[in-house]
Amino acid sequence: MEDLPKRKISTALWRGAWGYCPQCNEGRLFSAYLKAYEHCSHCDLHLAGHKADDAPPYFTMFIVGHIIVPLAVVIEHAYVPPIYIHVIFFSVLTIVLSLIILPIVKGAVIAMQWALRMHGFAASPTDAHKSETDI
Ligand SMILES: [Zn+2]
8 A cells, every 4th residue: 555656646636525435536536416426437536435424414504504604693693684585595595505515525436535545545456557647
């Protein structure tokens, strides 16, 4: 494992967050909203080895909560709207933000696992013909 070249985490996170393969930045990461492809269509990286599990929803809730709560406090202090406005507006905003942020976070989590050679990315067969300058 020590002999394997390092992968740049920030580059991988950026590519994954935009939904592209963390290795080649050409192939798409997801075949559906949150379903990762088995293999990258461009570099054949085995993407099914990821174990994102509950990390993307956890990080998404963390991010959305840190947006919604301060915004609710600011709006309450500035405008003092009735409670039903809070309930309707912030429920919809929370759902929409979560749906937008979740695939971004999942892509970043998969890319981070690839960059750190975690789980199914421990020894990618494509490492043999892929130099780290391509990353
Ligand atoms: Zn690829």
